[in-house]
Amino acid sequence: MKVRRSDRLIDMTSYFLQNPHKLVSLTYFAKRYESAKSSISEDLAIIKRTFVNRGIGVLETIPGAAGGARFIPSVAEDEAETFIWEMAAELSQESRLLPGGYVYLSDLLGNPEVLRHVGRLIAREYMGRQVDAIMTVATKGVPIAQSVAYYLNAPFVIVRRDSKITEGSTVSVNYVSGSSQRIEKMELSKRSLQRGSHVLIVDDFMKGGGTVNGMKSMIKEFDSEVVGITVFAETSVGENGRRLVDDYTSLLNVDNVNELNQTIHVSSGNYLEKVFGKRTDRQIQ
Amino acid sequence: MKVRRSDRLIDMTSYFLQNPHKLVSLTYFAKRYESAKSSISEDLAIIKRTFVNRGIGVLETIPGAAGGARFIPSVAEDEAETFIWEMAAELSQESRLLPGGYVYLSDLLGNPEVLRHVGRLIAREYMGRQVDAIMTVATKGVPIAQSVAYYLNAPFVIVRRDSKITEGSTVSVNYVSGSSQRIEKMELSKRSLQRGSHVLIVDDFMKGGGTVNGMKSMIKEFDSEVVGITVFAETSVGENGRRLVDDYTSLLNVDNVNELNQTIHVSSGNYLEKVFGKRTDRQIQ
Numbered sequence: 001m002k003v004r005r006s007d008r009l010i011d012m013t014s015y016f017l018q019n020p021h022k023l024v025s026l027t028y029f030a031k032r033y034e035s036a037k038s039s040i041s042e043d044l045a046i047i048k049r050t051f052v053n054r055g056i057g058v059l060e061t062i063p064g065a066a067g068g069a070r071f072i073p074s075v076a077e078d079e080a081e082t083f084i085w086e087m088a089a090e091l092s093q094e095s096r097l098l099p100g101g102y103v104y105l106s107d108l109l110g111n112p113e114v115l116r117h118v119g120r121l122i123a124r125e126y127m128g129r130q131v132d133a134i135m136t137v138a139t140k141g142v143p144i145a146q147s148v149a150y151y152l153n154a155p156f157v158i159v160r161r162d163s164k165i166t167e168g169s170t171v172s173v174n175y176v177s178g179s180s181q182r183i184e185k186m187e188l189s190k191r192s193l194q195r196g197s198h199v200l201i202v203d204d205f206m207k208g209g210g211t212v213n214g215m216k217s218m219i220k221e222f223d224s225e226v227v228g229i230t231v232f233a234e235t236s237v238g239e240n241g242r243r244l245v246d247d248y249t250s251l252l253n254v255d256n257v258n259e260l261n262q263t264i265h266v267s268s269g270n271y272l273e274k275v276f277g278k279r280t281d282r283q284i285q
Numbered sequence: 286m287k288v289r290r291s292d293r294l295i296d297m298t299s300y301f302l303q304n305p306h307k308l309v310s311l312t313y314f315a316k317r318y319e320s321a322k323s324s325i326s327e328d329l330a331i332i333k334r335t336f337v338n339r340g341i342g343v344l345e346t347i348p349g350a351a352g353g354a355r356f357i358p359s360v361a362e363d364e365a366e367t368f369i370w371e372m373a374a375e376l377s378q379e380s381r382l383l384p385g386g387y388v389y390l391s392d393l394l395g396n397p398e399v400l401r402h403v404g405r406l407i408a409r410e411y412m413g414r415q416v417d418a419i420m421t422v423a424t425k426g427v428p429i430a431q432s433v434a435y436y437l438n439a440p441f442v443i444v445r446r447d448s449k450i451t452e453g454s455t456v457s458v459n460y461v462s463g464s465s466q467r468i469e470k471m472e473l474s475k476r477s478l479q480r481g482s483h484v485l486i487v488d489d490f491m492k493g494g495g496t497v498n499g500m501k502s503m504i505k506e507f508d509s510e511v512v513g514i515t516v517f518a519e520t521s522v523g524e525n526g527r528r529l530v531d532d533y534t535s536l537l538n539v540d541n542v543n544e545l546n547q548t549i550h551v552s553s554g555n556y557l558e559k560v561f562g563k564r565t566d567r568q569i570q
Contacts, residue, residue, distance in 0.1 A: 005291070006290070006291070006294055006331050006335075007331070007334075007335045007338070009291055009294050009295055009298075010294055010295075010298045010331070010332055010335040010336070011335055011339050011341075013294075013295045013298040013299055013302075014298055014302060014336075014339070014341050017298075017299060017302045017303070018302070018401065019398075046291050046292070046295070047295055049292075050291075050292045050295040050296055051295070051299075053292070054296050054299070056296075056299050098452075098453050104452075104453055104476070106442075106443070106452060106474055106477055107440065107476070107477060110434070110440045110441045110442055110443065110477070111440050112431075112434045112435045112438055112439070112440070112441075113304075113438070115431070115435075116303065116435075138423070138424045139423045139424045139427065139443070139445070142424065142427050142428065142431075143427065143431050146397075146400070146427075146428050146431050146432075147431075149395070149397045150397045150400075150401075150435075153397055153398070154397070155392065155395045155396050155397070156395045156397075157391075157395055158391070158395065158424070160424075167383075167389075167391060168383050168389055189391055191389070191392070192391055192392060192395070
């Protein structure tokens, strides 16, 4: 039985959203709906237009007999901006301040709606680039890596500070913790990353940048290259301006922590400027 | 400008898929598309039919002026079965066998396509139940908890074996490790779970059931109740039949490990039987 256009549009939209970055042939859809390829082409044109108009993403269509379509998730500038400022206000709540100037983030990094936004925003930054794997360090970075992996449709790999028996043989590197200036060790399972991969580094929080630097060394050990570095929040509070990493993106910036008065101030990081060329108050200051 | 039906169907489908379990009012869509509520009602009827026909999920519609719609993701029985048997074949590869009879799973639990399936399958089991939070233990269970959280649209909370300074005050419980019979300790941040919650426990691997048992004690400490327990894989190999947990669901069952010959055999767990009432070869044996 042939399928009506309305049904096709709904099912195709669902398919694309659940299979980002995957090239689907016209033939696949033509068979699935027992419809002519010309009808499928028209459907794709409609979906493409709506996806752009609504900021859902880009539908790349490859014409010809061997052609098909690929969905690249995106996010509209105003949606990104609204989300970042909402998060800044949320993180600025004094109840989030923990002893030692740390910030309580576990509820946000365990909230699927927040993670959907974070994943889409970070994936948006790298939408035109080749990303073979997303790397993070256990345990706080994992939810962020997984969300980005969802929207880039690439696997994520987890570097660990403690060796796990269920990982098999590992490669380990030493790194200098930016905050404590101590030598630490991190490990990655040998079979979790292929040589020659293009790797995106993500993490929840960057202070001195030591952990990120360790991941850069790890990527070199696997003869792979760094595509970019993006963190949920950065802070330079208490770091005396020493920063081991210079080229990175942050969604949020913890710019003031006062443990005496129990106040914390968080503003936008450099994401909006780097991705949308938008000047934020941090630059205007 | 009024929006055409085709555009509305595409955008509404995208909205539902990105906001599972969220009640959306007719008014929201009517304003968004500057369309009459009667047109929106017709759209919802079309989407509802396609979602059911394609096994995408259930669109609950609440009639009346205060009505709306809510999308409950699901999975068709044949899709669930195909996925589980593909995973069983994948896990049965001898290259996955690690020293001590452990199984290498990190690549699968870092693969977004696998995680989308796992998340949908587990969410399917609890689709009619109230789930306020999904609980797991760091670190291997986290990707599973996050995937399930995505489809149930509920937060996930991570119990840790080591205390993290960035968690604030915690509640800790002792538990007996099923495999080693040692007393261990696990902790959960006080503010990460509200009293009186309905909690779903998930994990990657269950041997003796000690870890799951620890989480049950933890849930009791928070005056909350267990909705269910589902694990990606279970094994009773080397456990002499001792099992500290009886009512649980498993997607996969590691039923034979031979370290001498370096062979491993994995079959379907009890998921298909519990969720779809399907007898699997495990029951037929």
